[in-house]
Amino acid sequence: MTAPASSPLLAALDKLRVTVSSAAFPLDLPAAREARRTQQSVADQLRDYILPRLSRLDAPLLVVVGGSTGAGKSTLVNSLVGRQVSEPGVLRPTTRSPVLVLNPEDQGWFASDRVLPGLARTTGDGPAGISLRLATDTTVPLGLALLDAPDVDSVVTENREMADQLLAAADLWLFVTSAARYADAVPWGFLRLAVERAVAVAMVLDRVAPQAIQEISAHLREMLTEQGLGQAPLFVIPEVPLEGGLIPLNTVMPLRIWLGNLAADSAARAAVVRQTLEGAITHLISRTPLLVSAHNEQLDAIARLRAEADGIYRAAGARVTEGTADGSLLRGEVLARWQEFVGTGELLRSLERRIGWLRDKLSATLRGRPAPERELSEAVETGLEAMLRAAAEQAAEQASAAWRQSPAGTALLDQHGPGLESISPGFREAAARAIRDWQGFVMQLVREEGSDKRSVARVLAYGVNGIGVTLMIVVFASTAGVTGAEFGVAGGTAIVGQKLLEAIFGDQAVRTLAARARTNLDGRVEALLGAELLRYLQLLDSLGVYPDVSDRLQAATDAAAQLR
Ligand SMILES: Nc1nc2c(ncn2[C@@H]2O[C@H](COP(=O)(O)OP(=O)(O)O)[C@@H](O)[C@H]2O)c(=O)[nH]1
Numbered sequence: 175m176t177a178p179a180s181s182p183l184l185a186a187l188d189k190l191r192v193t194v195s196s197a198a199f200p201l202d203l204p205a206a207r208e209a210r211r212t213q214q215s216v217a218d219q220l221r222d223y224i225l226p227r228l229s230r231l232d233a234p235l236l237v238v239v240g241g242s243t244g245a246g247k248s249t250l251v252n253s254l255v256g257r258q259v260s261e262p263g264v265l266r267p268t269t270r271s272p273v274l275v276l277n278p279e280d281q282g283w284f285a286s287d288r289v290l291p292g293l294a295r296t297t298g299d300g301p302a303g304i305s306l307r308l309a310t311d312t313t314v315p316l317g318l319a320l321l322d323a324p325d326v327d328s329v330v331t332e333n334r335e336m337a338d339q340l341l342a343a344a345d346l347w348l349f350v351t352s353a354a355r356y357a358d359a360v361p362w363g364f365l366r367l368a369v370e371r372a373v374a375v376a377m378v379l380d381r382v383a384p385q386a387i388q389e390i391s392a393h394l395r396e397m398l399t400e401q402g403l404g405q406a407p408l409f410v411i412p413e414v415p416l417e418g419g420l421i422p423l424n425t426v427m428p429l430r431i432w433l434g435n436l437a438a439d440s441a442a443r444a445a446v447v448r449q450t451l452e453g454a455i456t457h458l459i460s461r462t463p464l465l466v467s468a469h470n471e472q473l474d475a476i477a478r479l480r481a482e483a484d485g486i487y488r489a490a491g492a493r494v495t496e497g498t499a500d501g502s503l504l505r506g507e508v509l510a511r512w513q514e515f516v517g518t519g520e521l522l523r524s525l526e527r528r529i530g531w532l533r534d535k536l537s538a539t540l541r542g543r544p545a546p547e548r549e550l551s552e553a554v555e556t557g558l559e560a561m562l563r564a565a566a567e568q569a570a571e572q573a574s575a576a577w578r579q580s581p582a583g584t585a586l587l588d589q590h591g592p593g594l595e596s597i598s599p600g601f602r603e604a605a606a607r608a609i610r611d612w613q614g615f616v617m618q619l620v621r622e623e624g625s626d627k628r629s630v631a632r633v634l635a636y637g638v639n640g641i642g643v644t645l646m647i648v649v650f651a652s653t654a655g656v657t658g659a660e661f662g663v664a665g666g667t668a669i670v671g672q673k674l675l676e677a678i679f680g681d682q683a684v685r686t687l688a689a690r691a692r693t694n695l696d697g698r699v700e701a702l703l704g705a706e707l708l709r710y711l712q713l714l715d716s717l718g719v720y721p722d723v724s725d726r727l728q729a730a731t732d733a734a735a736q737l738r
């Protein structure tokens with residue numbers, strides 16, 4: 175019954191192992207806790223039992239002796255061997271190394287880390303820390319090893335966990351219970367697990383007063399049948415005085431013979447291995463849907479959080495785009511500086527009547543003035559920056575508030591620490607830089623357009639900076655209803671600039687210039703807010719939940735199920 179070390183099933187299960195370990199359930203969602211536990215136990219089950227067993231089907235049968243404290247496990251193991259290989263408990267719940275008792279010729283199978291790779295091996299009394307202590311004895315039949323596991327109900331957590339791990343690595347559970355304890359809840363919890371995984375189980379009812387054997391063993395058999403373990407062999411060992419700490423040989427003889435026969439009969443051994451291995455693989459495969467759905471739950475939550483933050487920052491960007499086009503910026507300081515720049519309110523009032531005259535008036539106004547466009551330009555910068563900052567502040571507040579609506583989002587924000595509910599520390603500087611760069615871009619546009627033969631003289635007359643800043647004003651009012659009687663202040667203000675630019679460059683060129691200036695501004699706004707949004711997205715990315723894992727889990731499971 176040698177399995178090729180690279181059987182397709184082995185490869186498929188190894189792939190499943192890798193895939194399972196690549197799943198992540200970092201958000202505390204309803205299914206996460208169970209999924210993390212399942213992920214761990216699937217990984218353990220593969221590493222500690224399925225993969226090593228499948229890679230060497232001919233390895234000796236690992237019989238793990240489990241049960242509750244004081245059931246008599248250590249004494250039983252010693253008695254089967256005929257000497258003290260495992261120290262019986264004097265009711266001290268200290269952490270002890272489990273003892274593996276085996277035939278010296280089988281030692282090679284267990285000395286390597288093929289089985290229970292996480293456990294160090296010792297042969298003496300062992301160093302501090304938990305390790306697997308190997309004890310060899312020729313009375314142990316070849317092809318079968320007995321492992322005296324810690325108590326499944328130990329008060330020491332490490333012992334309980336170790337018992338769990340060892341039972342999960344067993345080909346056969348030799349489950350020991352005593353007359354005093356056979357109805358306890360904890361061992362039955364374990365036995366149900368054995369049924370669920372279809373592990374091969376043999377029961378030992380230990381330490382029964384001879385006169386109670388009939389009654390207790392009948393009752394236990396009933397319980398076993400009820401729990402789906404009616405097929406499990408049951409060995410009843412009466413409580414007799416120990417001889418040198420050991421149960422007399424004839425009392426343990428039936429069990430010893432049964433183990434000996436099992437070891438000697440390679441078909442029977444193979445059947446035990448097959449039952450437990452198939453059970454373990456089936457159980458494993460039955461648990462991946464939980465992982466897949468829990469992983470999808472993580473992905474959904476992440477997508478939701480992403481969409482929330484994304485939507486909020488998109489809306490913020492749209493608000494800025496609108497606010498920089500609908501005349502909102504043409505208020506307060508910007509408006510005052512602009513009016514100062516173009517002359518007086520009188521200029522605006524005369525606009526309707528005297529467009530032709532306007533051009534001359536403007537040119538007269540602008541010539542020889544001490545660069546009032548600088549103050550206007552600064553006002554534009556300040557106004558734009560304030561608008562951007564307000565939008566970014568609001569987006570950060572809204573995004574963090576939206577995330578705080580869910581426990582997962584709250585945990586993420588808490589894990590990140592303070593900061594996300596406000597603009598990033600470098601935002602103001604980045605915004606100021608973006609605005610200055612935009613202004614530079616607009617000046618460059620004007621300069622390029624002004625190099626045209628037709629307009630060069632006029633551009634020189636008004637000055638590139640003055641024209642550039644005028645173009646900005648026009649951009650800020652580009653959707654602000656500037657027709658007919660609908661002149662708002664903003665529209666009215668901007669139309670002066672519009673007329674001026676048209677006089678210099680012509681209508682079509684002004685439309686193109688304004689459109690290019692606007693597109694450039696929108697791009698910069700998007701980049702600025704995008705960088706703010708990125709803080710949220712990076713937090714989600716750092717969770718390490720990858721969209722393809724659900725599908726890969728399903729595919730790996732299907733592949734293993736097919737080869738089973
Ligand atoms: N008289 C008698 N005492 C036993 C028997 N089995 C175990 N004991 C005692 O019960 C205590 C616990 O046994 P131990 O083998 O350490 O139980 P474990 O916790 O399941 O390993 C020890 O003091 C043993 O000497 C038995 O069959 N007969």
Ligand SMILES: [Mg+2]
Pocket residue numbers: 247248249261262263
């Ligand atoms: Mg013990």
